[in-house]
Amino acid sequence: MPVKFITGNLGLLYSLETTQDYIFNGGFKQDVPSLEEVKVLPGVGHFSIAAEAADRVNTEIYNFIHKFPN
Numbered sequence: 001m002p003v004k005f006i007t008g009n010l011g012l013l014y015s016l017e018t019t020q021d022y023i024f025n026g027g028f029k030q031d032v033p034s035l036e037e038v039k040v041l042p043g044v045g046h047f048s049i050a051a052e053a054a055d056r057v058n059t060e061i062y063n064f065i066h067k068f069p070n
Contacts, residue, residue: 001034002034002036002064002068003032003034003035003036004035004036004037004038004039004060004061004064005023005028005032005035005037005038005039006039006040006041006049006057006060006061007038007039007040007041007046007049008040008041008042008043008044008045008046008049008052008053009040009041009042009043009044010043010044010045010046011045011046011047011049012045012046013046014040014046023038024038036064037064039060041053041056041057041060044056
């Protein structure tokens with residue numbers, strides 16, 4: 001099953017350099033082999049991302065799902 005990871009750039013864990021290194025330099029992809037995309041939304045946190053950026057999150061999910069044939 002393809003995976004898309006969505007987070008906000010204001011998330012406490014995301015702001016750690018080690019977390020960004022893990023996400024963007026292969027560690028995350030190694031642990032989640034079916035990872036297809038990573039999207040970092042500017043101006044939102046992690047735990048409230050769906051509340052802070054509902055339209056952007058919904059659009060990201062919708063576009064991701066529709067990339068794959070039925």
